[in-house]
Every structure is written in C-alpha cells, then in structure tokens.
Amino acid sequence: MNFEMPNFLPALPEIFILGMACVLLLIDLFLKQQERYLTYLFSLFTLLLVAVLTIYGYGGERLTTFNGTYVADSMSQILKLGVYFAVFVVFVYSKDYLRDRDMFKGEFYMLGLFGMLGMMIMISAHSLLTLYLGLELLSLSMYAMVAMQRGSTKASEAAMKYFVLGAIASGMLLYGMSMIYGATGTLNLDSIASHAATADKTLMAFGLVFLLVGVAFKLGAVPFHMWLPDVYQGAPTAVTLYIGSAPKIAAFALLVRLLGDGLLNLHDQWQSILIILAVLSMAVGNIVAIAQTNLKRMLAYSTISHVGFLLLGILTGTQSGFSSSMFYALTYVLMALGGFGMIMLISRKGFEGDLLDDFKGLNKRSPWYAFMMLILMFSMAGVPPFLGFWAKLAVLQEVIAADMIWLAVVAVVFSIIGVFYYLRVIKLMYFDEPDSEEQLECSTDMRLMISANALMVLGLGLFPGSLMAVCAAAFSAT
Amino acid sequence: MFADWPLLSLVIWTPILGGLAVLSANSESQKTVARGLALLFSILTFVLSIPLYTAFDTSTAAMQFVEGPIAWIPRFNIYYHLGVDGIAMPLILLTSFMTVLVVLAGWEVIKQRVAQYMAAFLIMEGLMIGVFASLDAALFYVYWEAMLIPMFLIIGIWGGPRRVYATLKFFIYTFFGSVFMLVALLYLHFQTGSFLIADFQNYHMGMTPQLLIFLAFLVAFAVKVPMWPVHTWLPDAHVEAPTGGSVILAAIMLKLGAYGFLRFSLPITPDASQELDWLMISLSLIAVVYVGFVALAQEDMKKLIAYSSIAHMGFVTLGFFIAWRIFDNTGSLSGAAMGIEGGIVQMVSHGFISGAMFLCVGVMYDRMHSRQISDYGGVANTMPTFAAFMVLFSMANTGLPGTSGFVGEFMVILSSFKANFWFAFLAATTLILGAAYTLWMVKRVIFGDVANERVAALEDINKREFLILGLLAVVVLLFGLWPAPLLDVMGPTVNNLLQHIMQSKL
Numbered sequence: 007m008n009f010e011m012p013n014f015l016p017a018l019p020e021i022f023i024l025g026m027a028c029v030l031l032l033i034d035l036f037l038k039q040q041e042r043y044l045t046y047l048f049s050l051f052t053l054l055l056v057a058v059l060t061i062y063g064y065g066g067e068r069l070t071t072f073n074g075t076y077v078a079d080s081m082s083q084i085l086k087l088g089v090y091f092a093v094f095v096v097f098v099y100s101k102d103y104l105r106d107r108d109m110f111k112g113e114f115y116m117l118g119l120f121g122m123l124g125m126m127i128m129i130s131a132h133s134l135l136t137l138y139l140g141l142e143l144l145s146l147s148m149y150a151m152v153a154m155q156r157g158s159t160k161a162s163e164a165a166m167k168y169f170v171l172g173a174i175a176s177g178m179l180l181y182g183m184s185m186i187y188g189a190t191g192t193l194n195l196d197s198i199a200s201h202a203a204t205a206d207k208t209l210m211a212f213g214l215v216f217l218l219v220g221v222a223f224k225l226g227a228v229p230f231h232m233w234l235p236d237v238y239q240g241a242p243t244a245v246t247l248y249i250g251s252a253p254k255i256a257a258f259a260l261l262v263r264l265l266g267d268g269l270l271n272l273h274d275q276w277q278s279i280l281i282i283l284a285v286l287s288m289a290v291g292n293i294v295a296i297a298q299t300n301l302k303r304m305l306a307y308s309t310i311s312h313v314g315f316l317l318l319g320i321l322t323g324t325q326s327g328f329s330s331s332m333f334y335a336l337t338y339v340l341m342a343l344g345g346f347g348m349i350m351l352i353s354r355k356g357f358e359g360d361l362l363d364d365f366k367g368l369n370k371r372s373p374w375y376a377f378m379m380l381i382l383m384f385s386m387a388g389v390p391p392f393l394g395f396w397a398k399l400a401v402l403q404e405v406i407a408a409d410m411i412w413l414a415v416v417a418v419v420f421s422i423i424g425v426f427y428y429l430r431v432i433k434l435m436y437f438d439e440p441d442s443e444e445q446l447e448c449s450t451d452m453r454l455m456i457s458a459n460a461l462m463v464l465g466l467g468l469f470p471g472s473l474m475a476v477c478a479a480a481f482s483a484t
Numbered sequence: 485m486f487a488d489w490p491l492l493s494l495v496i497w498t499p500i501l502g503g504l505a506v507l508s509a510n511s512e513s514q515k516t517v518a519r520g521l522a523l524l525f526s527i528l529t530f531v532l533s534i535p536l537y538t539a540f541d542t543s544t545a546a547m548q549f550v551e552g553p554i555a556w557i558p559r560f561n562i563y564y565h566l567g568v569d570g571i572a573m574p575l576i577l578l579t580s581f582m583t584v585l586v587v588l589a590g591w592e593v594i595k596q597r598v599a600q601y602m603a604a605f606l607i608m609e610g611l612m613i614g615v616f617a618s619l620d621a622a623l624f625y626v627y628w629e630a631m632l633i634p635m636f637l638i639i640g641i642w643g644g645p646r647r648v649y650a651t652l653k654f655f656i657y658t659f660f661g662s663v664f665m666l667v668a669l670l671y672l673h674f675q676t677g678s679f680l681i682a683d684f685q686n687y688h689m690g691m692t693p694q695l696l697i698f699l700a701f702l703v704a705f706a707v708k709v710p711m712w713p714v715h716t717w718l719p720d721a722h723v724e725a726p727t728g729g730s731v732i733l734a735a736i737m738l739k740l741g742a743y744g745f746l747r748f749s750l751p752i753t754p755d756a757s758q759e760l761d762w763l764m765i766s767l768s769l770i771a772v773v774y775v776g777f778v779a780l781a782q783e784d785m786k787k788l789i790a791y792s793s794i795a796h797m798g799f800v801t802l803g804f805f806i807a808w809r810i811f812d813n814t815g816s817l818s819g820a821a822m823g824i825e826g827g828i829v830q831m832v833s834h835g836f837i838s839g840a841m842f843l844c845v846g847v848m849y850d851r852m853h854s855r856q857i858s859d860y861g862g863v864a865n866t867m868p869t870f871a872a873f874m875v876l877f878s879m880a881n882t883g884l885p886g887t888s889g890f891v892g893e894f895m896v897i898l899s900s901f902k903a904n905f906w907f908a909f910l911a912a913t914t915l916i917l918g919a920a921y922t923l924w925m926v927k928r929v930i931f932g933d934v935a936n937e938r939v940a941a942l943e944d945i946n947k948r949e950f951l952i953l954g955l956l957a958v959v960v961l962l963f964g965l966w967p968a969p970l971l972d973v974m975g976p977t978v979n980n981l982l983q984h985i986m987q988s989k990l
Contacts, residue, residue, distance in 0.1 A: 395626075399666070402670055403674065411667065419663075432640075436640060437648055471555070471558055474559040475558065475559055
C-alpha cells in the first residue's frame with residue numbers, strides 16, 4: 007500500500023488558522039490581564055492574514071484534495087471571506103462588552119478561532135465525514151462560549167440546553183449519514199451523487215430525513231427551533247453575536263454541500279420537506295416575535311423567520327436558487343451583526359440593554375445611532391432601498407421561477423406580519439420619550455464599526471449588483 | 485438648453501441629498517439654518533422641475549427626458565431608467581410645488597426636531613418624483629416602498645395623540661398592498677426576462693394570469709388611492725398627521741395609486757381590466773356616494789376632508805375604468821379619452837384643493853389646537869382674509885365652475901353619461917353631497933356669530949400663511965378658468981394609452 011502525499015495547498019487557510027489558534031493559546035498564557043488586548047489584536051491580525059491567503063491562494067479552479075474529502079471552489083472562497091468578515095466584526099464589537107464583564111480572556115478568541123476553523127471545514131467539506139467533523143468542531147466551541155460567563159445561571163442554563171439538544175441533533179445527523187453510507191457505500195459527496203439513483207430508495211429516504219432533521223436543528227428551523235431563543239437570550243450578547251452571525255453562512259454551506267452536491271437526485275423528496283420547514287419557520291418566527299419584550303429574543307425569532315426565507319432559495323434545487331440563498335445568507339449575517347451590535351452599543355457595565363424598552367427615545371439621545379438601527383430594522387423587514395429587500399427579492403424570484411407562486415405569496419404574507427415587530431423597535435426609538443438622558447458610552451472603534459456596518463446595509467442596498475454577481479458567479483463556475 | 489441635462493435625476497436627487505444636508509443641522513441652535521436650507525432645496529427642486537413643462541413636447545406620446553437605461557443590477561436585468569410622459573410630468577410638477585408649500589407651512593409651527601422634519605419631507609419628495617419618473621418596475625417599486633419610511637416617521641414623530649396607532653396602520657396597510665404587487669412584478673419579470681415597464685406592457689398573456697396580476701395590482705393601488713373598502717387607514721392617518729403630512733398624503737400620495745392604475749393595471753392587463761370594470765366602477769361609485777354620506781357625519785374637520793378626498797378619488801378611478809363601456813356604446817375613443825383625461829385633471833386639481841383645505845385647517849389648528857367643528861363658529865369675524873381663502877377652496881372642493889375642481893368632475897360626469905345613465909346619475913350626486921358636507925362645515929366654522937372667547941381672540945393670517953394660500957388660490961383659479969395647458973400636455977399620451985388598452989392581449 008503506497009501512501010500518496012495529499013496536496014496541502016488548497017487547505018492552506020485552514021492549516022494557517024489551526025496554527026495561529028494554537029500560537030494564540032500559547033501566547034495568551036504568558037500575558038497579564040492588562041496586556042490582554044494583544045490577544046485581541048493578534049486575532050484580528052490573524053483574520054486579516056487568512057483573508058489575504060484565501061484571496062490570493064485560490065486560483066479560480068475547483069480543486070479537491072485529501073482523497074476527495076476536501077474541496078476548494080469559488081463558493082467556498084466567498085463564503086470563507088464572509089465568515090472571516092463576520093468573526094472580525096464580532097471581535098471588534100465584543101471587546102468593550104467583554105472587558106466590562108470580566109470576560110476579556112484569551113478563551114473567547116481562541117474558541118472563536120477554533121469555531122471559525124470548524125466553519126471553514128464545513129464550507130470546504132466534500133465528504134460526509136469532513137462535514138461532520140467541521141460541524142462538531144464548531145458546535146463544541148460554541149457550547150463552551152455560551153458557558154463562558156461562569157457566574158451567570160442563565161448562561162449555564164442556555165449552555166446546557168444548547169449542548170443537550172445539539173448533541174441530539176448531531177446524533178440524528180450521524181445516523182442519517184450512516185444510512186446514506188449504507189445505501190451508497192461511500193462517504194464522498196460526488197460518489198454519493200452518482201450512486202444515489204441506483205441506491206436502495208427506502209434507505210436513502212430514511213437517511214435523508216434524519217439528515218434534514220439534524221441540519222434543521224442546527225439551523226434553527228421550525229419545528230426544531232426550541233433551543234434557539236433560549237440560547238440567544240441566555241448567552242452573553244457577545245456570544246449571541248457570534249452564534250447568530252457567521253455560523254449561518256456555514257449552515258448554508260452545509261445544506262448546499264449535502265443537498266446540492268450530494269443528493270441533488272433526491273430533489274423531489276427533500277424539496278417537500280424543506281417547503282414544510284420553510285413555511286413553518288416563517289410562520290412561527292414572525293408571529294411569535296411579535297410577543298417578545300426582549301430584543302435578543304425577538305431577534306432570535308426573527309432569525310428563525312430568516313432561516314425560512316433562506317430555505318426558500320435552496321428548495322428550488324437550482325444553481326441560481328442556491329446563489330440567491332447564498333446572497334440571502336450573507337445579507338442576513340451583515341444585518342444580524344448590526345442588530346446584535348446595537349444591543350452591545352447601548353449596553354454599559356451592569357446594564358445589558360437587551361430589552362426593547364431600553365431603546366426608548368434613542369433618537370433623542372443619539373440621532374445617528376437611532377438612524378443606524380432604523381436602517382437595520384427596515385432592512386430586516388425587507389423594505390427597499392436596503393439590502394434585506396434585495397435578498398428577499400432574489401429568493402422570491404427563484405421561487406416564482408420554480409413555478410411555486412403560492413409559496414411566494416405565503417412568504418410575502420408572513421413578511422407583512424414580520425414588519426410589525428421591526429416597526430415597533432423604530433416606534434420605540436423615534437416616537438417615545440427616553441427613560442434616561444444618559445449618553446452612550448463606547449469606544450471609537452465600536453462606533454466606527456457599527457456605523458460602517460449599517461451604512462454597508464444601505465450602500466449595498468443602493469448598489470446590490472456586485473454582491474449579487476459574486477454570488478451568481480460562485481455557482482455558475484461549478 | 486436643458487436638452488442634455490439629466491433633469492429627472494436632478495429633480496429626484498436634489499431633494500434627497502438636500503434632505504441629508506438638512507439633517508446635518510440637527511442641533512437646537514441650528515433650527516433657522518435647517519429651515520433655510522430646506523426652503524432653498526425645495527425651491528431649487530421646483531425651479532429644476534419647471535423645464536420639464538416648458539421643454540415638454542406636446543405632440544408626442546413617447547417618453548421624454550429619457551435617462552438610461554443604465555445597468556443597475558445586471559443579474560436581474562434591472563436598469564436605472566427614467567422618463568416622463570404627459571401623465572407623469574404634471575404630477576411631478578405638482579409634487580415639487582406642494583413640497584415648497586409644505587416646507588413653508590411647517591416654518592414656525594414645527595418646533596421639535598426641525599431638521600429631521602424638513603429632511604423627511606425633502607427625501608419623500610425625491611422618492612415620490614422617482615415613482616412618477618421610473619420606467620423600470622424594480623426601480624419604481626424601490627421608490628414606492630422607500631417612500632413609506634419618511635411618511636411613517638412624519639406621522640409617528642410629529643403627529644397627534646393617537647399617532648402610533650395611525651402610523652402603524654398606515655404602514656402595514658400600504659405594505660400589505662405593495663408586496664402583492666411585488667409578486668406580480670416578479671412573475672412578469674420571470675415571463676419577460678426584463679423589468680422594463682414597456683416590456684410588461686407589450687407582453688401578451690392569457691386571461692387567468694391577467695386576472696391574477698390585475699388583482700395583485702389592485703390590492704396595491706386600491707390601498708393607496710384609497711378605494712372603498714380599504715380606505716380606513718386614511719382618515720386615521722390624516723387626523724393624526726401634522727399639517728404638512730396631511731397635505732402630502734392627500735395631494736400626492738393618493739395620486740400614486742391612481743397613477744399606478746394608469747401605468748400598470750390598464751396597459752399591462754387590459755383584458756382583465758375590461759373583464760372586471762364592473763367591480764372598479766362599483767367601488768368608485770360606492771366611494772363617491774357612500775363615503776360622501778360618511779363625510780357628512782364628521783365632527784372633525786380633518787376627518788371630513790379625508791373622507792371628501794376618498795370621494796373625489798372615486799371620480800378618478802371612475803373616469804379610468806368607464807373607458808370600455810364608452811367605447812362599446814359610441815365606438816369612438818374620444819369619449820373614453822375624456823373620461824381618463826377628466827380623471828387625471830381631477831388628480832392634479834384635487835392635489836391643490838385638498839392640500840389647500842388641509843392647510844386651512846392647519847392654520848386654524850395652530851391657533852386653537854382643535855379640529856372639532858363645534859369649537860368654531862364665526863371665524864369670518866376675526867379672520868376675514870383667511871375666511872375668504874377658506875370659502876374659495878371650499879367652493880373649489882364642491883366643484884364650482886371657474887375653479888379647477890369643476891373641470892375634472894364635469895369631464896368625468898359628462899363621459900360617464902356615454903357609458904350608462906345611472907353611472908352619471910350616481911356620480912352627479914357628488915355635486916349635492918360634496919356641496920352639502922363642505923359648505924355645511926364652512927357655515928358652521930366660518931359664518932355665524934363668534935362662538936366663544938377663543939374664536940374672538942383669533943388673529944388673521946400672517947404674511948407667510950397668506951403667501952401659501954394665495955399661491956394655491958391662484959393655481960386653483962388658473963386651472964379652473966384655463967385648463968388647456970394641462971389637457972394639451974396629456975392629450976397624446978392618453979390617446980396612445982387608449983389605443984394600447986383597446987387591443988386585446990389574449
């Protein structure tokens with residue numbers, strides 16, 4: 007048996023992050039608390055370097071390596087850049103928050119980077135096993151992050167829930183994978199695709215169902231969403247920001263790799279499952295969000311409804327449908343970063359700022375940030391000219407092109423319901439009087455970052471062409 | 485000299501960018517700066533919009549001042565593409581004219597967050613003009629929806645006691661209508677591969693898709709017009725909105741729905757429009773008659789004018805949708821053209837008159853802080869100049885010959901005779917009903933003995949208010965006595981539209 011040396015180059019970003027995360031762990035060990043900002047700067051530096059590596063290290067062609075278990079294509083390049091960006095923003099936003107709460111420790115950055123490594127592996131996975139490894143690396147990092155605030159019972163409860171339900175989901179996913187392996191005799195996604203037509207139909211169908219249940223758990227699609235609001239609310243906001251942003255990109259990649267690369271032949275079967283998941287998610291997410299008084303919880307339900315929209319593009323099973331969903335995922339992450347970022351902006355030491363009422367009269371206290379929040383909320387509601395509108399338009403266009411006009415109508419009806427709770431935030435900021443006249447206190451980098459974040463939502467909303475073209479190119483190449 | 489200027493873009497983006505500039509004068513000490521800047525930008529926009537009329541070629545129905553198409557979102561074939569015809573151009577002028585007055589009307593009245601108030605109106609002006617000037621459906625939709633944001637804030641921040649309820653109702657109602665239009669537009673895009681309105685208009689399709697698309701458009705436009713029975717947001721929004729907000733709502737936003745019928749429903753789905761014209765005619769007549777009676781019962785002046793607006797907009801939709809009946813009865817297009825032209829004249833005229841009426845109520849409200857008819861009486865004794873204006877605009881509202889209100893109503897009633905005697909009969913009841921509710925209000929508010937001490941203490945209008953109402957009075961009389969310029973502008977466009985919609989697309 008001869009051993010062939012695999013080509014390491016396509017996986018260079020992953021290898022780099024693994025190395026840097028370990029170096030970070032070592033460096034952090036020798037830093038005093040007042041020097042901790044070096045850890046922070048080091049992680050930001052790592053993210054910039056890996057972005058450069060990803061941009062220049064990829065030639066444009068589709069490469070597989072490690073015996074076909076790993077793939078680098080233009081989709082993976084763009085999604086990884088999106089993930090780096092999201093994690094970068096998370097780190098910047100959370101610095102003050104963590105410092106105020108005695109959580110400014112190396113672990114946050116170390117776990118954040120390892121979680122990101124998991125996402126990168128999911129994005130580039132080309133076999134069921136790699137997918138699962140990436141997903142578990144991400145999940146374990148996130149469980150630990152949720153539990154990081156050791157003194158908080160709420161955070162411990164959230165972490166416990168997250169861990170138990172997440173473990174069940176992983177079990178489901180693994181069970182589904184084993185069935186598909188049993189039916190096709192392979193773990194490689196390309197081989198699964200070519201064997202799917204001849205494989206045992208019943209076994210494949212069961213495998214598919216378990217697979218989708220697992221994925222729906224991770225995504226937070228209804229009816230497997232129960233953990234999501236509790237975890238979002240219970241976790242420290244910095245961690246919620248992390249969980250609510252970048253992993254959505256990875257989850258999108260997971261779905262596309264599984265369903266698009268591996269099981270496209272079973273499209274008829276998974277389409278109907280996804281329709282149910284999507285409609286239920288949009289319904290429950292939008293309706294239950296109305297009743298929330300906690301902004302983090304409200305945004306959690308809003309996430310559920312956005313996941314429903316995201317599924318709409320994927321369920322068409324076409325390349326352009328995938329690219330629309332990819333656009334939606336990237337757009338959503340940008341908006342979620344801004345939304346949770348605003349909570350951290352108005353929070354102070356000893357004041358979480360996560361209640362809806364905490365936003366009362368923000369326009370009086372700070373017109374600029376009220377305007378930023380207005381942009382984000384209208385964008386999430388899907389009102390033009392903001393980016394969120396184009397994401398909805400792109401997805402709805404694909405649904406109509408797939409001849410499912412009724413589904414498009416259902417989607418827009420739920421988005422009308424959804425508009426109400428976004429408007430309520432704006433109502434609180436603009437129409438109500440503030441409870442306190444206190445000025446917002448936060449550092450300049452946070453201020454700049456959140457302004458840039460919201461203005462990106464506006465700017466990309468005015469000129470969405472380039473981002474759409476990038477997403478379209480990611481799928482036309484393969 | 486204006487031939488190679490991008491006039492339409494200038495008219496759209498000057499107020500929007502100007503609004504952002506006004507926002508920078510946000511602090512308490514800079515109120516005067518904010519007002520001055522807002523007035524400057526609104527006048528500048530109005531001046532820029534004048535060449536649209538003077539350089540307009542009245543001999544053609546083609547789009548003029550065309551810009552683009554410039555690729556905006558290549559993946560969906562969305563273009564930045566502007567142009568106006570004889571229907572859109574007068575409405576753009578109406579918008580830029582009314583915005584100047586609204587800025588003036590809010591001059592001393594608005595004391596809180598002046599910069600934000602002025603900026604909201606300027607940005608909304610640009611967006612509304614964008615709706616009228618868009619030749620690309622996606623661009624149209626972006627302007628159409630984005631416009632809701634400033635209006636939502638205007639009612640919500642500077643409105644009355646129930647402003648939150650009113651503004652949420654306004655937003656959700658209109659958003660509800662619009663998203664169905666979005667689905668229809670996406671369907672048309674899927675079928676034609678384009679978002680250009682002209683391509684939609686030339687696309688042939690069967691009856692079922694036409695009916696569905698027509699209904700989707702109907703939801704969007706009927707809410708905006710508003711037609712009975714989806715009109716209930718309007719009285720609430722009007723009552724709670726500040727004066728400027730009411731003026732813009734009545735003068736321009738309602739026209740957007742009617743404009744949508746002309747630009748989308750009629751030419752894209754002519755067969756469905758003909759098939760369902762009974763529905764449209766019935767809803768229009770219900771608006772004229774039933775809502776007229778509702779107006780009669782109002783205690784609140786703003787509510788009364790709001791219901792009167794709904795009744796007047798019923799005339800507009802009636803004029804649009806009787807075209808087929810007239811054509812079937814007379815066999816010529818000229819009768820049908822009169823109905824549509826009458827509707828458009830009514831749109832423009834109602835823009836001025838309803839704006840003027842709301843401004844009059846605003847003048848009284850600023851002094852008395854009440855809109856209840858019963859709180860007034862004998863205002864003519866203390867405010868003689870104001871009373872003269874108020875009576876003039878009320879007469880125009882009832883359709884007195886010599887005012888612009890007469891021209892449109894007369895044309896619509898005249899042409900509806902050619903469709904069906906009973907249509908004309910019911911439509912003509914407005915002459916009685918309109919006179920009843922408007923003049924009765926005038927009688928109770930303006931004439932009679934001085935009702936109470938507060939009325940006795942009223943001061944007549946100042947120069948600023950005189951300027952606003954005087955300008956409107958001139959325009960109302962001008963179009964009443966000499967409507968020819970308006971009719972000349974829209975003539976070829978309306979004829980072209982009629983020829984287009986009389987050809988079946990099946």
